[in-house]
Amino acid sequence: MERVSDIGEFGLIQRLTRMFLRPPDVVVGAGDDAAIFKLTSGQLVVATCDMLIEEVHFDLGAYSATHAGWRAMTASLSDVAAMGCKPRFATVSIGVPQDAAVLTVEEIFVGLTNAAKEHSAAIVGGDTVKSPEKIVIDVFMIGEPVGSRYLTRSGASDGDVVVVTGYPGRSAAGLEILFSGRAPEGGEEELVRAHVEPYARVEQGLFLAQNESVGAAIDLSDGLAQDLGHICEMSRFGAVIDVEKLPISSHLAQYCERNGRNAPGLCLSGGEDYELLFTVREDNLEALLAGWQEQFDVPATAIGHVTSKREGVRLENPDDIAVNDIAGYDHFRRMKER
Secondary structure, X not given: OOOHHHHHHHHHHHHHHOOOOOOOOEEEOEOEOOEEEEOOXXXXXXXXXXXXXXXXXXXXXXXXXXXXXXXXXXXXXXXXXXXXXXXXXXXXXXXXXXXXXXXXXXXXXXXXXXXXXXXXXEEEEEEEEEOOOOOEEEEEEEEEEOOOOOOEOOOOOOOOEEEEEOOOOHHHHHHHHHHHOOOOOOOHHHHHHHHHOOOOOHHHHHHHHOOOOEEXXXXXXXXXXXXXXXXXXXXXXXXXEEHHHOOOOHHHHHHHHHHOOOHHHHHHHOOOOOOEEEEEOHHHHHHHHHHHHHHOOOOEEEEEEEEOOOOOEEEEOOOOOOHHHHOOOOOOOOOOOO
């Protein structure tokens, strides 16, 4: 009998989404960061949900319940940001063991609420149920486009430049530090903060959606290389990443040097950064980056380009980066570890 571990997370998603209906008022269906559909009034609505499970997505022994709630809300906020849309309202369903401390649940909702407030979104309801062992948090987020454009994973074109925001890989390094059991040292607090308090790039997504030279976009939840692969699959192109152009933060570089880790590999494979990865026409790259720098402190770095060949993601100047260094995260594959 075929097992879920045989086909992996994305193989399972493909099997399940084949069963979905696609009514004419669904503008963007399954396979993107969020769905977009049209109400009877003609208003477009963006919707997404993310489920986090204790000891799979968060560990209350490694960081606070408030941080767990913040991270849960940020995952859904980031999906809306990747569509170039504005988050508005969320419902939160939570499964809780009956012997869980009330204070722990309250602190989770402090984190959820605070993260939503950062982007003028509000929790408006949800559900509470008993969980047999672990805490489960499910966030359903509703948003809307601002203006006439939104972004999808399928909008890339041959020759587009691939651009990433921020410094990917920091969250994965922060998680390693948290699980090491030692206190952070020498700038490692910044890496830990990147994991426990990630920031959804909502304003940046809105900026990109208003620029017609921007093609495809996705948020970095499973790893840069793997998420770029999703753009390639949906856009039916390939992509090349120049490893030497990857934005490696000084703190990440120092951490990797001290601990024998590969900084470019961690940048390519580390998940839960919630940065944005997008494509832009080459002839408008300079103007877009100039406008970006005027508005935002977070960097945006060109790291590669889209190719006509459907060959997935290929690396230039890979040095000692192995295939496993860009594997990314898969919930069900036995050979991959978080």
